[in-house]
Amino acid sequence: MLTILPEQNTVVGTLETIVDIAREQEIANPSIILVGDVVNLRNGIRWFESDSGS
Secondary structure: OOOOOOOOOOOOOOOOOHHHHHHHOOOOOOOOOOOOHHHHHHHHOOHHHOOOOO
16 A cells, blocks of 8 residues: 655645645645645545555
8 A cells, every 4th residue: 555755745725825835834846736626535535645554
């Protein structure tokens, strides 16, 4: 099973707040930005955040 790497982060915000959130969390490139309803699917498909010990 894949696990999230220590250097990987996920932040969620609106178009109005995401720049400030990314700066606060020190998000750097390479990065992926998703916009729209697809963001709401995260809770159901976040297999990449699973703990490999489970």
